[in-house]
Amino acid sequence: GDSVTQMEGPVTLSEEAFLTINCTYTATGYPSLFWYVQYPGEGLQLLLKATKADDKGSNKGFEATYRKETTSFHLEKGSVQVSDSAVYFCALSDNNAGNMLTFGGGTRLMVKP
Amino acid sequence: DAGVTQSPTHLIKTRGQQVTLRCSPISGHKSVSWYQQVLGQGPQFIFQYYEKEERGRGNFPDRFSARQFPNYSSELNVNALLLGDSALYLCASSLGGQLTGELFFGEGSRLTVL
Numbered sequence: 001g002d003s004v005t006q007m008e009g010p011v012t013l014s015e016e017a018f019l020t021i022n023c024t025y026t027a028t029g030y031p032s033l034f035w036y037v038q039y040p041g042e043g044l045q046l047l048l049k050a051t052k053a054d055d056k057g058s059n060k061g062f063e064a065t066y067r068k069e070t071t072s073f074h075l076e077k078g079s080v081q082v083s084d085s086a087v088y089f090c091a092l093s094d095n096n097a098g099n100m101l102t103f104g105g106g107t108r109l110m111v112k113p
Numbered sequence: 114d115a116g117v118t119q120s121p122t123h124l125i126k127t128r129g130q131q132v133t134l135r136c137s138p139i140s141g142h143k144s145v146s147w148y149q150q151v152l153g154q155g156p157q158f159i160f161q162y163y164e165k166e167e168r169g170r171g172n173f174p175d176r177f178s179a180r181q182f183p184n185y186s187s188e189l190n191v192n193a194l195l196l197g198d199s200a201l202y203l204c205a206s207s208l209g210g211q212l213t214g215e216l217f218f219g220e221g222s223r224l225t226v227l
Binding site for chain 2: 004036041042043044045046089091099100101102103104105106
């Protein structure tokens, strides 16, 4: 079945540092890929998405590129802020499976001033 | 506009009991999905309902059931609770049955089974 693997956290960075959170996936078809973020005390929010190979999703300074050849969707940000501290989830959707998302285990990011 | 609302926010049950969790989707959204998030793990898909019909079911035992009402709100029921059912239960809504747009999540109902 489909699966998503993320780097384990926590990831601790200083403010303005460069962020990479690795995500790789296994899927039988051509899934859509997502990054969701969970801020403390809040629900999951969609951060960005990409629906086909070589698409780049971007939002709030975060970017991720759908790489079919390496089955990856790594999340990057050039300069993190304290307010980016949260848990980040990579997820995929088989485009024939309705609203079913398969999530990775999540990566906690802690940004220190 | 109100987002996805879930109730109760926290509850404690004992093994063998039954629990009902409730979800109201965003106004105009016709699809509701349920996910289980065990502490330290990613959410796992339980059910999707669209226009009151079950559209998908994850790998959960028959102790888990759900339904969607004419106003598109939904209930998740879990019978014969086990310690391992302790988790954050998330409800998500979307406009349609396919994930062509964004899935909007509620803040969850945290269930503790003692």
